[in-house]
Each structure stands twice: as C-alpha cells, then as structure tokens.
Amino acid sequence: MLQLNIKNETSRLKVVILGTAKSNGPVPKVEDCYDPKSIEHVLAGTYPKEEDMMHEMDAVVKVFEKYDVKVFRPEVIENCNQIFSRDIAFVIEDKIIRANILPDREKEIEAIRYVWNQIDRKNRILLPEECHVEGGDVIPWNDYIFIGTYSGEDYSNYITARTNMDAVIAIQELFPNKIVKSFELRKSNTNAKENALHLDCCFNPIGKGKAIIHKNGFLIEKEYDWLINFFGKENIFEITKDEMYEMYSNVFSISEDVVISEKNFTRLNEWLVQQGFIVEKVPYAEIGKQEGLLRCSTLPLVRD
Structure with a gap:
C-alpha cells in the first residue's frame, strides 16, 4: 500500500505522479480549448508539438532521478492531453481527493487508476x-x-473558473483541524494576462518561508495583503503580468532548498540563487503555452 503524506509544498519529495505528453493528440480546435493562452497559440499557429513537450518532460524526469524521487506516469491514452496531472487529483495529509474536473477530462483519471488502487480505500475521497x-x-x-476560488454569480460563464465555494466548504469539513483560507481569483476566458487559471498561477510558496506572488491575480486586495503579511514582504518575489503569463509562479519544490524552474525565468532564477536555493533549470516553455507549468504537471504523493 502507498502511504500518502503531504503537509506542505516544500518538504523533501519522495513520490510523485508526473503527467505525460505522449500521444497528446492533434492541435485542438479553438472551441475545445480550456483556457485563453491555449487559444492564443492555436490561432497563432504556435501550439506546442508533442515531441518538444515529451523532451521537456524527460528533463524533469532526470531531475527527479537525480534526487531519488519515485515517479509514476499516467497510462497513455491515445490522442489525449495528459500533461497536467495536478488538475485531476491532489493529496492533503494521507488523503487523495479526486478533482471534479471538466467532464471531457474524466479519462485522465482512469489513466492513474493503477496508482489510486494502491491507496487505502478509506483515504480515497470523492467529493x-x-x-x-x-x-x-x-x-x-x-x-x-489555501484554496483559489471564484464565487461570482457568473461562475458558469467562465471555462477558467475551476473551483467553487462548495468545494472549499467540503475540504474544510474533511480537515476540521486545518485553517482553510480561500482567495477570489481574477478570471478571463479571453485574455490570458488577466486570467489566474488556478491559485498556483499567481501564488506559490517555496522553501525557507518564501513565496512567489502576482497581485493582479487576486480580485480582492485585502486577500492579497493577507498573504503578504503572512509571509512577510521581504520573503516575497513579486511577479509582473508578463511573468505571470509566462507562468513564473508555477515552479515546483523538491525540498526546502531545491526548486525546479524554467530555464528562461532569468529574473526569478537569479533571485532564488541569491536566497540560497539550488535551482534545477529545465526547458518547459512549450508546455507553458497551455497555461500550466511545473507545478501543474506534477502530483506529489509523499513528502518526508
């Protein structure tokens, strides 16, 4: 049996699911895209190629091998985008919670069923x-x-609104000993620079008590202010609208002092090094064209 253990984003990673870009399928039609950034690249003819994305994910596998992390990959489904394993489930403490995601993506869950079945039944949660x-x-x-949400009455108009208040309440009930803090995110179906698809697109805590944040991703300024006070201004790396668009906040921590980051994130990577982090740089810009990066494509199962 797999003993899950996730208390935060930065304890030493032991076991992870990393998505796959194999048999990713043809370039989607605009109406089949789930986010404005993908639409942009479909229209511009710059949508990422399967072999480039496979190459990028292989670079991440090598980093995990270097740090002795056990890596599960989803079973390959023909012509299906299975890169973003963070979307389909998540772990808190010893429980795995299946995400209620866009109906078109149900198959992606089946592809990790073999991992799901290794977890004690009482710790598999369906909301x-x-x-x-x-x-x-x-x-x-x-x-x-911390949970990103959108509670506007026009929730159903946004393909980019992925988490509702019902889920926030359900998670609070599952973990009564935790403080669940929700944050209203800015949503746009049409402008990727005005859209925080998920909380980790505009905020991500990393080791040593530091965090990366983008102010405009938050609809309510005092919720943003709360995070600044919680981490302390001196521990925060503020990213610009363009950097959010490039997915600067979506890096992934292997431990308190090791971060996997995109090799072109020069300003961030220099700051991380100054703060004493080991930065494992990988190419991930092609995958980033789909409004997701390193955190989005990983699903941590066990941290020390």
Missing part, C-alpha cells in the same frame, strides 16, 4: 458532485490549506 475543484487551486501549507 459530492456540486463541488468543483482542481489541484492547481489547492495549496496545503502546514496548518493551512
């Missing part, structure tokens, strides 16, 4: 149908669970 949630919106942080 009620009215709870919408994706793993990119859920950030466990010790005594806290």
Whole structure:
C-alpha cells in the first residue's frame, strides 16, 4: 500500500505522479480549448508539438532521478492531453481527493487508476458532485490549506473558473483541524494576462518561508495583503503580468532548498540563487503555452 503524506509544498519529495505528453493528440480546435493562452497559440499557429513537450518532460524526469524521487506516469491514452496531472487529483495529509474536473477530462483519471488502487480505500475521497475543484487551486501549507476560488454569480460563464465555494466548504469539513483560507481569483476566458487559471498561477510558496506572488491575480486586495503579511514582504518575489503569463509562479519544490524552474525565468532564477536555493533549470516553455507549468504537471504523493 502507498502511504500518502503531504503537509506542505516544500518538504523533501519522495513520490510523485508526473503527467505525460505522449500521444497528446492533434492541435485542438479553438472551441475545445480550456483556457485563453491555449487559444492564443492555436490561432497563432504556435501550439506546442508533442515531441518538444515529451523532451521537456524527460528533463524533469532526470531531475527527479537525480534526487531519488519515485515517479509514476499516467497510462497513455491515445490522442489525449495528459500533461497536467495536478488538475485531476491532489493529496492533503494521507488523503487523495479526486478533482471534479471538466467532464471531457474524466479519462485522465482512469489513466492513474493503477496508482489510486494502491491507496487505502478509506483515504480515497470523492467529493459530492456540486463541488468543483482542481489541484492547481489547492495549496496545503502546514496548518493551512489555501484554496483559489471564484464565487461570482457568473461562475458558469467562465471555462477558467475551476473551483467553487462548495468545494472549499467540503475540504474544510474533511480537515476540521486545518485553517482553510480561500482567495477570489481574477478570471478571463479571453485574455490570458488577466486570467489566474488556478491559485498556483499567481501564488506559490517555496522553501525557507518564501513565496512567489502576482497581485493582479487576486480580485480582492485585502486577500492579497493577507498573504503578504503572512509571509512577510521581504520573503516575497513579486511577479509582473508578463511573468505571470509566462507562468513564473508555477515552479515546483523538491525540498526546502531545491526548486525546479524554467530555464528562461532569468529574473526569478537569479533571485532564488541569491536566497540560497539550488535551482534545477529545465526547458518547459512549450508546455507553458497551455497555461500550466511545473507545478501543474506534477502530483506529489509523499513528502518526508
């Protein structure tokens, strides 16, 4: 049996699911895209190629091997985008919670069934149908669970609104000893620079008590201010609208002092080194064209 253990984003990683770009399928039609950034690249003819994305994911596998992390990959489904494993489930403490995601993506869950079946049945959680949630919106942080949400009455008009208040309440009930803090995110179906698809697209805590944040991703300024006060201004790396668009906040921590980052994130990577982090740089810009990066494509199962 697999003993899950995830209390935060930065403890030493032991076991992870990394998505796959194999048999990713043809370039989608605009109407089949789930986010404005993918639409942009479809229209511009710059949508990423399968072999480039496979090459990028292989670079991440090598980093995991270097740090002795056990890596599960989804079973390959023909012509299906299975890169973003964070969307389909997430782990808090010893429980795995299946995300209620866009109906078109149900098959992706089946592809990790072999991992799901290794987990004690009582720790596999299915939320009620009215709870919408994706793993990119859920950030466990010790005594806290941070959750990105959108509670506007026009929720159903946004393909980019992925987590609702029903899910926030359900997660609070599952973890009564945790403080669940929700954050209203800015949503746009049409402008990727004005859209925080998930909480980890505009905020990500990393080791040593530091965090990466983008102010405009938050609809309510005092919620953003709360995070600044929580981490302390001196521990925060503020990213610009363009950097959010490039997915600067979506790096991934292997431990308190090791971060996997995109090799072109020069300003961030220099800051990380100054703060004493080991930065494992990988090419991930092609995958980033689909409004997801390193955190989105990983699903941590066990951290020390």
